[in-house]
Amino acid sequence: MARQDASDLAYRLGRQAEAACRYYLSSGRREGSYWLVGDARNAPGRSMYVRLKDSAKGFAGKWADAATGEHGDLLDVIRECCGFVEFRDIADEARTFLSMPLREPERREHQGQSPAPHGSPEAARRLVLMSQPIGATLVQSYLRKRGITDLRGTGSLLYHPRCHYRPDAHSPTETWPAMVAAVTDLDGKITGAHRTWLDPRRRDKAPIDTPRRAMGDLLGHAVRFGIGGEVVAAGEGIETVLSLRQVLPDMPMLAALSAAHLAACQFPDTLRRLYIVRDKDPAGDGARDNLIERANAAGIEAIVISPELGDFNEDLRTLGIDALRMEARLQVAPQDVARFMALAA
Numbered sequence: 001m002a003r004q005d006a007s008d009l010a011y012r013l014g015r016q017a018e019a020a021c022r023y024y025l026s027s028g029r030r031e032g033s034y035w036l037v038g039d040a041r042n043a044p045g046r047s048m049y050v051r052l053k054d055s056a057k058g059f060a061g062k063w064a065d066a067a068t069g070e071h072g073d074l075l076d077v078i079r080e081c082c083g084f085v086e087f088r089d090i091a092d093e094a095r096t097f098l099s100m101p102l103r104e105p106e107r108r109e110h111q112g113q114s115p116a117p118h119g120s121p122e123a124a125r126r127l128v129l130m131s132q133p134i135g136a137t138l139v140q141s142y143l144r145k146r147g148i149t150d151l152r153g154t155g156s157l158l159y160h161p162r163c164h165y166r167p168d169a170h171s172p173t174e175t176w177p178a179m180v181a182a183v184t185d186l187d188g189k190i191t192g193a194h195r196t197w198l199d200p201r202r203r204d205k206a207p208i209d210t211p212r213r214a215m216g217d218l219l220g221h222a223v224r225f226g227i228g229g230e231v232v233a234a235g236e237g238i239e240t241v242l243s244l245r246q247v248l249p250d251m252p253m254l255a256a257l258s259a260a261h262l263a264a265c266q267f268p269d270t271l272r273r274l275y276i277v278r279d280k281d282p283a284g285d286g287a288r289d290n291l292i293e294r295a296n297a298a299g300i301e302a303i304v305i306s307p308e309l310g311d312f313n314e315d316l317r318t319l320g321i322d323a324l325r326m327e328a329r330l331q332v333a334p335q336d337v338a339r340f341m342a343l344a345a
């Protein structure tokens with residue numbers, strides 16, 4: 001986008017500086033002619049100040065961080081707060097806030113490449129390839145808010161700043177930031193994708209009817225963390241599995257995305273011990289029973305790990321990581337505690 005367009009958007013945002021601060025920097029507050037907040041990512045604090053009115057010292061919307069020496073305008077706030085990388089995404093977000101019309105979307109398909117059928121494995125593969133790593137993005141902020149801070153081995157998770165969402169066949173298409181998870185088979189081939197649409201202001205799931213949806217060929221496949229070998233832990237949800245991985249960071253794990261798919265997940269030939277990461281509900285009990293039966297028939301030892309509350313992410317957020325570590329220590333085989341468990345900080 002041309003520099004003139006960026007200057008125009010920054011000026012327009014400056015005319016609504018206080019409204020923009022209340023929207024994107026909700027952890028701060030107004031003091032006199034300034035908005036005080038911790039940083040451009042909306043952390044609590046007072047070191048960053050945003051000018052709310054034009055003055056001899058500068059234009060409205062300009063900000064500086066006394067702690068770091070950084071400075072910029074409200075477009076920079078949108079970039080940092082929402083985790084955007086491409087300027088077109090920053091500009092589109094600014095236009096949405098300003099109630100300006102969006103630009104005509106750029107074609108995502110390569111020249112001469114026909115559109116993939118909606119919801120197909122090929123559409124899922126293209127979505128994964130269009131997405132970017134999660135470092136320093138809204139996905140990382142979302143996971144941290146859920147207590148998930150150790151993201152080693154999470155290359156199957158990606159970020160898409162403007163992922164399409166359509167409530168139903170009769171509704172217009174919306175765009176929201178999304179966590180995109182690659183679903184793969186045992187050979188690493190992408191067979192599907194899972195999307196979790198996110199709200200950039202709350203660092204939580206987007207306020208839509210179905211903030212989680214999967215596409216492609218899912219049966220028997222999974223979102224994988226780490227390289228599977230003799231020992232694997234298998235659970236339903238991504239956040240559930242990643243929560244347990246906070247205390248067992250070196251154990252390979254997979255998220256099957258539902259109880260039905262967990263019951264049908266494929267076993268690698270190398271697997272000797274399967275940890276079944278159970279959710280405390282009837283569907284989770286059914287998946288547990290089916291997996292135990294299948295594992296025993298294949299000569300694989302099956303060990304069930306159960307949360308104290310509804311699932312392991314609830315345990316992590318409510319009881320804390322030390323309690324979660326103790327739960328895992330009591331339920332995981334001693335040799336795997338020594339091999340996979342992280343030491344307490």
